[in-house]
Amino acid sequence: MNERLVEQVTAELDALREARTYKHFLTLESPQGPVVQMTGRGEVIVLSSNNYLGLAAHPDVVRAGIEGLERYGAGTASVRFICGTFAPHLELERALAELSGTDAALTYVSCWNANEAVIPTLTDAETVILTDELNHASIIDAVRLARPASKVIYPHSDMAALRDGLAAAPRTARKLIVTDGVFSMEGDLAKLPDIVELARKHDAVVIVDDSHGVGVLGETGRGTVEHFGLLGEVDVITGTLGKALGGAAGGYVASSAAVCDLLAQRSRPQLFSNALPPTVACSALAAIEVMLARPDLLAKLHENTRRFRALLAETGYAPLEGEAAIIPIIVGETAEAIALSQRLLDEGVFVTGFGYPVVPEGTARIRVQMSAALEDEHLERAIEAFRRVRRSHRHGAESHE
Ligand SMILES: Cc1ncc(COP(=O)(O)O)c(C=O)c1O
Incomplete structure (x- = not known):
């Protein structure tokens, strides 16, 4: 030592x-x-705790996890593209896409990983990233990892600063606006309607981390995006399975089929890290079912x-x-x-x-x-x-x- x-x-x-x-x-x-x-x-x-819906020890959630363990064992023992995917991973991803109002979803072992997957993968040498100053640490680290051409850290929910940042970005550059849906330390919501409108105007992409919104907001618990009536209008949603959706661990990216396919091909936390344990894939799926039924x-x-x-x-x-x-x-x-x-x-x-x-x-x-x-x-x-x-x-x- x-x-x-x-x-x-x-x-x-x-x-x-x-x-x-x-x-x-x-x-x-x-x-x-x-x-x-x-x-x-x-x-x-x-x-x-983030056990918003009280599902962490719900009997259906626990039973689904046990059945997953009994049927599939502890895990894939490798990365999905090397060693295969279990059916519950695909079922969970279909359920997450449906929940998020997107075409597809891809799971990771945490939302931390999901953010570190999607932000760098969608960043090229010209990309400008615009990120709220109070975004979660996983977003801050993901932006650092992405090494965009430039980044604009706008004051918390300051839409004028976001607008100015978008206006100043090169017209042809890809522009990623990244925001928490619910800010984890403040408890307030991103101004999503304004963000989506600005993104449309400036041809920018919107990425929302809704870890504290899913299972909490929206008429059916689909999160901040549903709360604002914007299902289908946000390009990328990331979220965790470690809070309302069962509380175990795990995260996901929900987006278009093309984005999820690219993430499966390119994102490093997907290519170099194991899949979610099947216990978690099964228990999170049960948590979504309970949430929608109750x-x-x-x-x-x-x-x-x-x-x-x-x-x-x-x-x-x-x-x-x-x-x-x-x-x-x-x-x-x-x-x-x-x-x-x-x-x-x-x-x-x-x-x-x-x-x-x-x-x-x-x-x-x-x-x-x-x-x-x-x-x-x-x-x-x-x-x-x-x-x-x-x-x-x-x-x-x-x-x-
Ligand atoms: C907004 C936000 N994003 C991401 C994460 C990380 O989630 P996970 O525990 O799935 O890595 C958290 C957890 O605290 C969070 O609050």
């Missing part, structure tokens, strides 16, 4: 601890649900979100506005956000604090996330915890005055 490396790495870790931004993994002993059993803490209410889950998610937002406001918190199931509460400094999430955990509520560099300096926050799995009883217990934490914080502050 290189001792200098170990010393340097240890110093870096010490700096994180000193800044109180070191992350501890909390161990769960039960499936993801409205509550989990946490090692050393017992039962806690979960307000931090519109009440989507309605419950919306009702829980509306209700918890109202309860937070009554309790004196002022979360950021938003239509999705992400409810961020800005607290300021990173250490403060971590301390608040720690106090809530002491009160039996699992909410994560996020600070720099995940969010800009000075805007650290806790991010509450709703799920259809939560019952009124959980929301009431959770808001009591928020109330107690707020009261004790105020008393603490007063006693220092």
Whole structure:
């Protein structure tokens, strides 16, 4: 072992601890649900997962995964083009295309990979990429990997800046506009109608990562694109299977048959990395089926979100506005956000604090996330915890005055 490396790495870790931004993994002993059993803490209410529709431990989803494992074994043991594809991969891709309102879809082991597949593959030496400053880290890295001729990082949802960037791009260059559908740290939606209109005007391609929109928005849960009535109008949609659609892992690109075919031929995460495990292909397919058959889950998610937002406001918190199931509460400094999430955990509520560099300096926050799995009883217990934490914080502050 290189001792200098170990010393340097240890110093870096010490700096994180000193800044109180070191992350501890909390161990769960039960499936993801409205509550989990946490090692050393017992039962806690979960307000931090992306299990939006509560399908992570749904009996149909679990059974489909087990059947997939029993029928197909653990996996392809190689890349799809080398070693073959299982039928559930194709079925899942058909279902994802149908869900996204596109001709085709192609799966990856994560949405991180899907973004790193599609953005570089569609970028040539002349391409200009226009990307929202608050896009997810996987998009930021994918743009770096793509090495476009130039990139325009426009201020968050600033349509005038996007328009100017498009107008300044060479007329013949391919122009890719890349945006989150729902911004993961803000919970707000991309201005998709404006983006699509600008793209049409400037002959640009629109790529939407809808990881936090699918299963949350739109009349049937098809996501931000459905929410805005734009199914069939967006060139490329990427998404994850690790949130509303079962919560295991996996991602996809949904687009035209030609784009998906090119990705199968050219994208490096497809050519040099294994397929999704069949357990996941089967469980994600079941999750889509449950979502479409049970519109009440989507309605419950919306009702829980509306209700918890109202309860937070009554309790004196002022979360950021938003239509999705992400409810961020800005607290300021990173250490403060971590301390608040720690106090809530002491009160039996699992909410994560996020600070720099995940969010800009000075805007650290806790991010509450709703799920259809939560019952009124959980929301009431959770808001009591928020109330107690707020009261004790105020008393603490007063006693220092
Ligand atoms: C907007 C967005 N895109 C991509 C990802 C990555 O998804 P995956 O876990 O499937 O790699 C996430 C996950 O946090 C996300 O929020």
